[in-house]
Amino acid sequence: MCCRLxxxxxxxxxxxxxxxxxxxxxxxxxxxxxxxxxVIEGEIVRMLAEVMGGQAG
Structure with a gap:
């Protein structure tokens, strides 16, 4: 079959x-x-705090 078709x-x-x-x-x-x-921003801040040892936000 033709490509155009x-x-x-x-x-x-x-x-x-x-x-x-x-x-x-x-x-x-x-x-x-x-x-x-x-809500998502809050979750991100909490995760960053865990990674950084409580230093985030």
Whole structure:
């Protein structure tokens, strides 16, 4: 099969999958994302403190 034909078929199938099965989910509220970031920052600071012998943050 010709390469261009194969590429065209791949593109068509990819587009069909995206159109048929993709469901948009809106992003989470910014406040929720920021809260998650704060939790992760705290975990990082605790891990750094363990590695550095209690000298972090």
């Amino acid at each position: 194969q590429d065209a078929i791949r593109k068509l199938l990819r587009d069909l999958r995206t159109r048929c099965f993709y469901r948009y989910t809106p992003p989470r509220p910014l406040e929720e994302i920021e809260a998650d970031i704060r």
